[in-house]
Amino acid sequence: MRKRFDEELNKLNIDLTKMGHLVEIAIENMIDAFKHQDKVLAKEIITNDRLINDMERTIESRSFSLILTQQPIATDLRNVTTALKIVTDLERIGDQAADIADIILHFEGEHPYRTVEHIPTMAKKSRIMVHEAIDAFIKKDLSTAKMIIKMDDEIDELFQEVKQEVVEIIQQNSEKIDYCIDFLMIAKYLERIGDHAVNICEWLEFNQTGTMNEQRLI
Amino acid sequence: MNTKIQAKNLDLFYGEKHALKNVSLDIKENAITAFIGPSGCGKSTFLKTLNRMNDYVKNIKITGEVTLDDENIYDERVDTTILRKKVGMVFQQPNPFPMSIYDNVAYGPRIHGIKNKKQLDEIVEKSLKAAALYEEVADRLHTSALGLSGGQQQRLCIARCLAVEPEVILLDEPTSALDPISTLKIEELLMELKEKYTIAIVTHNMQQASRIADYTAFFLVGEMVEYGRTKDLFSMPQDKRTEDYITGRFG
Numbered sequence: 001m002r003k004r005f006d007e008e009l010n011k012l013n014i015d016l017t018k019m020g021h022l023v024e025i026a027i028e029n030m031i032d033a034f035k036h037q038d039k040v041l042a043k044e045i046i047t048n049d050r051l052i053n054d055m056e057r058t059i060e061s062r063s064f065s066l067i068l069t070q071q072p073i074a075t076d077l078r079n080v081t082t083a084l085k086i087v088t089d090l091e092r093i094g095d096q097a098a099d100i101a102d103i104i105l106h107f108e109g110e111h112p113y114r115t116v117e118h119i120p121t122m123a124k125k126s127r128i129m130v131h132e133a134i135d136a137f138i139k140k141d142l143s144t145a146k147m148i149i150k151m152d153d154e155i156d157e158l159f160q161e162v163k164q165e166v167v168e169i170i171q172q173n174s175e176k177i178d179y180c181i182d183f184l185m186i187a188k189y190l191e192r193i194g195d196h197a198v199n200i201c202e203w204l205e206f207n208q209t210g211t212m213n214e215q216r217l218i
Numbered sequence: 219m220n221t222k223i224q225a226k227n228l229d230l231f232y233g234e235k236h237a238l239k240n241v242s243l244d245i246k247e248n249a250i251t252a253f254i255g256p257s258g259c260g261k262s263t264f265l266k267t268l269n270r271m272n273d274y275v276k277n278i279k280i281t282g283e284v285t286l287d288d289e290n291i292y293d294e295r296v297d298t299t300i301l302r303k304k305v306g307m308v309f310q311q312p313n314p315f316p317m318s319i320y321d322n323v324a325y326g327p328r329i330h331g332i333k334n335k336k337q338l339d340e341i342v343e344k345s346l347k348a349a350a351l352y353e354e355v356a357d358r359l360h361t362s363a364l365g366l367s368g369g370q371q372q373r374l375c376i377a378r379c380l381a382v383e384p385e386v387i388l389l390d391e392p393t394s395a396l397d398p399i400s401t402l403k404i405e406e407l408l409m410e411l412k413e414k415y416t417i418a419i420v421t422h423n424m425q426q427a428s429r430i431a432d433y434t435a436f437f438l439v440g441e442m443v444e445y446g447r448t449k450d451l452f453s454m455p456q457d458k459r460t461e462d463y464i465t466g467r468f469g
């Protein structure tokens with residue numbers, strides 16, 4: 001029974017895992033490129049973002065085809081619709097890693113990684129959130145997902161700290177405005193990456209329970 | 219929503235075969251309730267217990283209770299002709315009588331004593347309209363019903379059922395012999411009819427159950443495994459056997 005359907009669902013899962021892996025690499029490379037002001041690596045992140053976008057299209061196409069040919073219901077329906085939703089978040093995380101890479105690529109002069117003290121902590125936390133969210137999704141681990149959702153508050157607070165730090169730097173030296181805007185934008189992208197990791201966790205909740213934030217969706 | 223029919227601890231045996239096992243189920247008024255399950259699961263048998271169509275089967279034994287508006291239909295004082303007027307039935311194969319379209323619809327009211335032509339004309343027109351068939355047959359009411367297409371014949375059978383003003387309509391796979399367009403017409407019709415009637419339908423087509431039924435019950439080897447709102451049953455089934463059946467893992 002339903003051998004083909006199971007094979008197709010399995011391919012969908014493999015593609016999601018691959019895409020998650022590509023996104024994690026993009027985040028790790030982005031942090032490395034930032035730490036070492038490595039413009040070659042920054043360029044590579046931007047180039048590789050195309051692979052992530054291609055994966056999004058492949059997964060969407062596979063999901064549409066499954067809906068069309070198999071009319072999935074129950075767990076199958078939740079698996080296919082969840083795949084369709086989380087590819088958007090994965091793709092956005094990839095975009096934001098590429099956006100940060102683009103800023104790094106256009107740095108003029110030195111932009112030491114630790115200039116804004118809270119940015120390295122934000123980067124570290126966002127990397128952990130993305131890794132754990134993808135891992136939780138693959139393992140269908142709801143308790144880890146809930147932990148990641150809570151972590152988002154920490155990233156949001158760190159973003160406020162970064163803003164405060166940036167204001168102080170500008171107040172001390174107004175010539176550093178351009179430089180500070182770069183850092184502020186990087187922090188905003190990191191904060192958004194955290195949001196997308198949360199979305200992935202929330203879709204896992206839907207996948208397992210049919211509800212999201214205590215609201216029944218199906 | 220009020221309960222129209224209630225089955226309580228219903229057991230049914232065909233000789234030694236235990237065909238329904240302790241089934242308890244409420245059928246809600248002015249709603250469509252679908253019964254799904256693999257062949258031989260007891261869903262049609264259960265449907266037939268609701269207007270005592272099983273009475274004619276040899277070696278049958280039924281225990282438990284089925285109530286219609288809180289009255290036990292298996293009580294010995296119940297007149298099955300009146301019961302079946304209240305609880306009409308439409309079968310898998312359209313089965314118009316070999317007579318005109320008009321006479322098919324007028325058949326039931328005539329049996330129940332209506333002879334006045336004007337009154338019969340009104341019933342025929344009203345029933346055919348309610349079955350969404352009138353427009354298609356208005357100019358040939360006195361031609362043979364056997365000349366209609368399968369889908370039209372099935373709507374005629376629904377009109378024939380409606381002509382005796384039932385309260386409940388039972389349908390046993392009413393679209394399995396029909397093409398997709400005729401199937402959709404019947405489905406649309408049932409969605410309209412539920413405003414006035416209580417409908418119970420056996421279907422092998424799970425998409426059909428999910429499209430039209432408010433409630434769905436899943437049967438397996440005589441047991442009613444799961445019953446609930448259709449949306450819940452098809453999105454988050456509670457029993458693994460239901461999940462496995464509706465997702466095509468067995469059956």
